[in-house]
Amino acid sequence: EAxxxxxxxxxxxxxxxxxxxxxxPISGHATLYWxxxxxxxxxxxxxxxxxxGVVDDSQLPKDRFSAERLKGVDSTLKIQPAKLEDSAVxxxxxxxxxxxxxxxxxxxxxxxxx
Amino acid sequence: DQQVxxxxxxxxVQEGRISILNCDYTNSxxxxxxxxxxxxxxxxxxxxxxxxxxxxxxxxxxxxxxNKSAKHLSLHIVPSQPGDSAVYFCAAVLSxxxxxxxxxGTRLSVIA
Numbered sequence: 001e002a003x004x005x006x007x008x009x010x011x012x013x014x015x016x017x018x019x020x021x022x023x024x025p026i027s028g029h030a031t032l033y034w035x036x037x038x039x040x041x042x043x044x045x046x047x048x049x050x051x052x053g054v055v056d057d058s059q060l061p062k063d064r065f066s067a068e069r070l071k072g073v074d075s076t077l078k079i080q081p082a083k084l085e086d087s088a089v090x091x092x093x094x095x096x097x098x099x100x101x102x103x104x105x106x107x108x109x110x111x112x113x114x
Numbered sequence: 115d116q117q118v119x120x121x122x123x124x125x126x127v128q129e130g131r132i133s134i135l136n137c138d139y140t141n142s143x144x145x146x147x148x149x150x151x152x153x154x155x156x157x158x159x160x161x162x163x164x165x166x167x168x169x170x171x172x173x174x175x176x177x178x179x180x181n182k183s184a185k186h187l188s189l190h191i192v193p194s195q196p197g198d199s200a201v202y203f204c205a206a207v208l209s210x211x212x213x214x215x216x217x218x219g220t221r222l223s224v225i226a
Contacts, residue, residue, distance in 0.1 A: 004157070033213065042118070042203050042216030043158070056213060089158055101146060101207065103214060105133030 004106035025094030048079035132189040137204030140201035144206040
């Protein structure tokens, strides 16, 4: 069974530029999550999808971050414009059913904003 | 406001001995707890979990203990192996449709 796929693995951009990350969850997983992990911290949820609907985006900085999950499968997370404090690893995870429990993570995208 | 706390940033253990990683939480409404292991440049990997109705769950060399009255859980690895060297995250979830809340992680080094 293929795991959660993410791309790119690494990205370096200048502040005020835009960037997009892509995630393909495990086949059949209806719930998809985007987490932000700042160095030295645990992952923090940005947004949770159930199929193609948003369940929780309360911690997503909506003035600069946006995410979509078209057709309930792949998802894209965008930052526009990026700030220095957005430097982090962006992790995508998926699970079978709503409510967290065992989530399966992709390798992450390490973003550096200079 | 850290709801899940891992107060030891790092732990060093000799190969073959027991590793004990600790986690405290503040929200008594958490009803499920998980441990994840993370290697460099990889995403976290699910390791073991425990429901709040249990006090122990075992899977091979890994055992998780839950003390609800103390709001404390621990992960025991016996015997520790060099391949266990990684960052371990404790996570908790409320009942229903809520996200995982992670601690900051503990870096375990198993020395051969």
